[in-house]
Amino acid sequence: MATLSHPKSDRYQRYSEDFIAYHRLNPHVYDMVKDLAYKAYWSGQKRTSMKRIFEVIRWETDLKTIGKFKLNNTYTADYARLVMDKNEWAVGLFETRKSPQTHLDYG
Numbered sequence: 001m002a003t004l005s006h007p008k009s010d011r012y013q014r015y016s017e018d019f020i021a022y023h024r025l026n027p028h029v030y031d032m033v034k035d036l037a038y039k040a041y042w043s044g045q046k047r048t049s050m051k052r053i054f055e056v057i058r059w060e061t062d063l064k065t066i067g068k069f070k071l072n073n074t075y076t077a078d079y080a081r082l083v084m085d086k087n088e089w090a091v092g093l094f095e096t097r098k099s100p101q102t103h104l105d106y107g
Contacts, residue, residue, distance in 0.1 A: 019078045022067050023078075023082075025065075026065045026066055026067065029057075029065060030083075032061065033050070033054075033057070033079050034083050034086075036056055036057070037053060037083050037087075037094075038090075040053075040093070041089055041090060041093055045093075046093075047093060047094070047095065048093055048094065049094070050077070050079050050080040050083075051076050054071050054076060058071060080094035081094075
C-alpha cells in the first residue's frame with residue numbers, strides 16, 4: 001500500500017488510502033479523466049483544470065461508481081498527478097502544489 005515520507009502526514013495518510021481504494025474500485029474513472037485530459041491537450045491547451053474535467057464528467061456522462069460519492073472533489077489533485085505520472089504528454093498540463101501525497105504509488 002502507499003507509504004508517505006512526510007513525518008506529520010497522519011491526516012493525509014487516511015485521505016491517500018481513501019483515494020487509492022476508490023481508484024482501485026473505479027478504474028474507469030481514471031480512463032474518463034485521462035481521455036478528457038488528452039482531448040484538452042490535443043486541442044492545443046497548454047494547461048487545464050482537473051476540476052473542470054470533473055464537472056464535464058458530472059454533466060456530460062452517466063458515470064457509475066462504487067463509493068459514497070460519484071466523484072469526490074477531494075481527489076482532483078490526485079487524479080491530476082496520476083494522469084501526469086502515467087502519460088508523458090500530460091506533464092505540466094495541470095498545476096499542482098507540493099503535497100505529502102506527491103510520492104505515492106497508485107498501482
